[in-house]
Amino acid sequence: MVAMWERGLAVSAPGKVIVHGEHAVVHGKVALAVALDLRTFLRLRPGAEGQVRVCLPGVGVQRSWNTPELRALRGRIAADFEDSKSPSLEQLDALREFAGIAAEASAPDSLATLAFLYMCLAISAKYGDVPSVDIVVWSELPTGAGLGSSAAYAVCLAAALLMVCGAISCPLQEGESTARWTEEELTLINSWAFQGERVIHGNPSGVDNAVGTWGGALRYQAGKITPLRRVPTLRILLTNTKVPRSTKVLVAGVKEKILKFPAIMNPVLDSIDAISQECQSVLEEMPANPSPEYYPVLEEFFDINQHHLNVLGVGHPSLDRLCQVTASHGLHSKLTGAGGGGCAITLLPPDTSPLTVEAAKQDLCACGFECWETKIGAPGVTLHSLSSLNTQVLHVLSQS
Numbered sequence: 001m002v003a004m005w006e007r008g009l010a011v012s013a014p015g016k017v018i019v020h021g022e023h024a025v026v027h028g029k030v031a032l033a034v035a036l037d038l039r040t041f042l043r044l045r046p047g048a049e050g051q052v053r054v055c056l057p058g059v060g061v062q063r064s065w066n067t068p069e070l071r072a073l074r075g076r077i078a079a080d081f082e083d084s085k086s087p088s089l090e091q092l093d094a095l096r097e098f099a100g101i102a103a104e105a106s107a108p109d110s111l112a113t114l115a116f117l118y119m120c121l122a123i124s125a126k127y128g129d130v131p132s133v134d135i136v137v138w139s140e141l142p143t144g145a146g147l148g149s150s151a152a153y154a155v156c157l158a159a160a161l162l163m164v165c166g167a168i169s170c171p172l173q174e175g176e177s178t179a180r181w182t183e184e185e186l187t188l189i190n191s192w193a194f195q196g197e198r199v200i201h202g203n204p205s206g207v208d209n210a211v212g213t214w215g216g217a218l219r220y221q222a223g224k225i226t227p228l229r230r231v232p233t234l235r236i237l238l239t240n241t242k243v244p245r246s247t248k249v250l251v252a253g254v255k256e257k258i259l260k261f262p263a264i265m266n267p268v269l270d271s272i273d274a275i276s277q278e279c280q281s282v283l284e285e286m287p288a289n290p291s292p293e294y295y296p297v298l299e300e301f302f303d304i305n306q307h308h309l310n311v312l313g314v315g316h317p318s319l320d321r322l323c324q325v326t327a328s329h330g331l332h333s334k335l336t337g338a339g340g341g342g343c344a345i346t347l348l349p350p351d352t353s354p355l356t357v358e359a360a361k362q363d364l365c366a367c368g369f370e371c372w373e374t375k376i377g378a379p380g381v382t383l384h385s386l387s388s389l390n391t392q393v394l395h396v397l398s399q400s
């Protein structure tokens with residue numbers, strides 16, 4: 001471990017998209033969440049003696065602290081540090097004061113700094129001393145787009161800090177490029193990542209950090225998270241309309257509609273629930289590299305669910321435009337997440353020609369949208385040798 005650690009290691013975790021079940025999940029229905037192969041990367045190196053440094057170039061954070069001052073702060077607020085207990089308001093207030101973050105600050109840089117401090121102190125309080133580390137985190141995921149960027153960050157931090165403090169192993173052997181942790185270790189990573197999510201979001205569902213930890217696909221219903229047995233890797237286009245929206249306002253709007261028209265809206269929720277369950281069955285039947293005949297039913301599920309989401313009132317003209325553009329290329333899309341703008345996913349069957357994909361991307365970008373060709377069903381949190389990372393990731397991490 002020591003030799004590899006001195007050369008530096010990297011941890012990555014995937015983002016997530018909801019395939020089916022948005023909004024219905026708030027009312028006790030099934031949702032399917034899948035790992036998105038856009039990842040957050042964390043580079044871990046030994047820090048200068050007595051120094052903790054964290055650099056997050058994506059949100060403009062570059063901070064460093066002395067380990068003695070972090071130890072003193074930990075001593076003042078450590079009584080309640082537990083991986084099963086929510087961060088207390090007193091702890092978060094003390095961390096804000098220490099880091100010079102205003103009480104009402106909710107910008108990504110402030111929340112990311114707060115989550116780092118909390119996790120560093122809480123994990124070291126339970127498993128060892130405050131480590132001298134140099135951490136750089138960079139993400140392919142846009143922030144605030146409902147793609148699990150904060151959870152991927154929390155999962156990477158949890159894995160790195162638990163490893164440095166000796167609570168989990170360093171599974172990467174000499175000569176290997178990547179490695180995964182044991183099921184027991186992943187459970188520990190997930191429980192601490194959930195604490196980081198609580199710092200950032202207050203009362204998260206736990207779905208995003210679970211997808212970031214285990215990868216693949218998860219079924220979520222009424223607080224219960226169940227990994228799907230087997231999930232194929234599916235190619236998609238992920239498109240960000242860049243239209244901002246408030247999840248809280250959209251959720252409240254759906255609730256109001258259900259109260260106003262229960263006999264009309266409850267069957268819509270039941271239908272979305274049925275789509276999620278049917279889709280789960282199809283995904284679990286599909287082989288790892290599915291042939292084209294599996295796709296028409298998945299495409300129909302996309303179309304039907306998109307109409308249902310419009311009925312719930314969470315559509316948007318930008319999403320209608322996106323669906324029209326992809327349909328003109330023979331492709332099927334639906335919103336993912338809160339709706340009202342935000343992101344959508346487009347299924348790319350294996351027989352889709354590269355020319356079709358390129359033309360669709362160009363047309364989407366011409367609408368002012370941002371578009372990525374990526375995969376769903378990606379692996380969860382992974383340990384990498386630095387040399388195995390692609391050039392772009394390596395360049396960003398080494399520049400910071």
